[in-house]
Amino acid sequence: MFTRKPLTLPPQLQWQYQDEPALAEWSLKARPYNTDIANGIFIFFLLIQIPCLAWLLPSMTSGLAYQLLIGGFLYIVVMSGGFSMTHQTTKFAYRLTASGLEFCEWKAFPEWLPTLLKWLAVITGVVMLMLVMVHPAALIGAIAGPGLIGLMYLRMGTSSQFRKMHESYHHIVHSWDEFKKVTVFRRRSIIGLDFEWYNPEGEDGKGRMIPWEEIIYCRKSHYNELIEIIRAQLPDSTPYEEAYIQIYAGA
Template sequence: MDDDPLFSGTLTLLFFTTVNIALASMTHQRMNFSYRFTESGLECCEWKDFPKWMLTFLKWLTAITAIMFIILASVDPAFLIGAIVGPGCIGLTYLAMANSKSYRDMHTQYHHLTYEWKDFTQLAIATNREVVDLKFTHFNQRLGRTISYSINIFREKKQKEIVANFIKPYLSPGVPFIKAKVNVPMSH
């Protein structure tokens, strides 16, 4: 196999592609949002769940790499160390993730945010995204200064106008209501 660069290159590419897809999937999890409108303001809960499919993937990856390294070890005994170390490390990673509540909690985020209607400075219907954008300013106690930010209410295209018209009466008089291109931050 040392003489066949195509085989070793293909094997290496397959391994790194599989690992990178798994890592990218863990870091790019889907965010869930829930909104509640009250007389005093807007509440937003956002959370990211730990991907349960990752544990199944690691279990199968351990088994597949063990079989692959055992086959390779039958061709060249030098792969015997890899047959023990590679799947063993993946298996230990699986066990650490499956049995560690603190690890799962670390990869699960939950935020409960509360905003008062008086703090909103602009209402925008996004022309380039499926969101209604609310800009606001408020004094942040932790930072000790006034901050400006946006909260995005994610909706289907047909519902953006309905949601914006529902919110508009709660805002202070004179708050601009526009249609504009909106940049959506990756996270709050």
């Protein structure tokens, strides 16, 4: 169930409870971070460009048609870059059985992204250089446009950290008796399951238990049914709460 438009799973994935019938299984793309902050940054980029372009464009050309054309082009370029930063997604696949919950999360580096940025830098640079011949003030746009995009391209092309961040694979397995609490955050259609894990390096090497929360992402159309399935696998005494869930990057 819950297999609408399933994602292609990583070839190395093997479910631990694959011999058991699934109570629910689904895959989807989700944004595993604080989307309120990310959306706020995107809106900031969306709005701050308007006064910047209104100040810059009249000094570049006097024709309204050219201003609209150049402004629209720069607006699309900057917003495309902003969107790629604030709306990144991770792929998830979940499988619930009578033995427990297991899921896989993975990302694949978008090979097309450096090429896209490279060509955007080239095209924007050509446009800006043509405008510089008309008005020197366009040099500001040339630096802000192709200059920044070119730096992003070089950064991605040479940074192993950036590539590693966008190439990840995790397969996580939990038995139902590990979970101590269920938290439901309906606005984002996510479920938090509290548990503890042992950190041998805690307490100066003495080791200690760390409280943690596993986040489950699902579609709104399956949300209520999924909550019922999960709660049916846990003791009736398991605390249940509907509240805001803070999601940190990498959680």
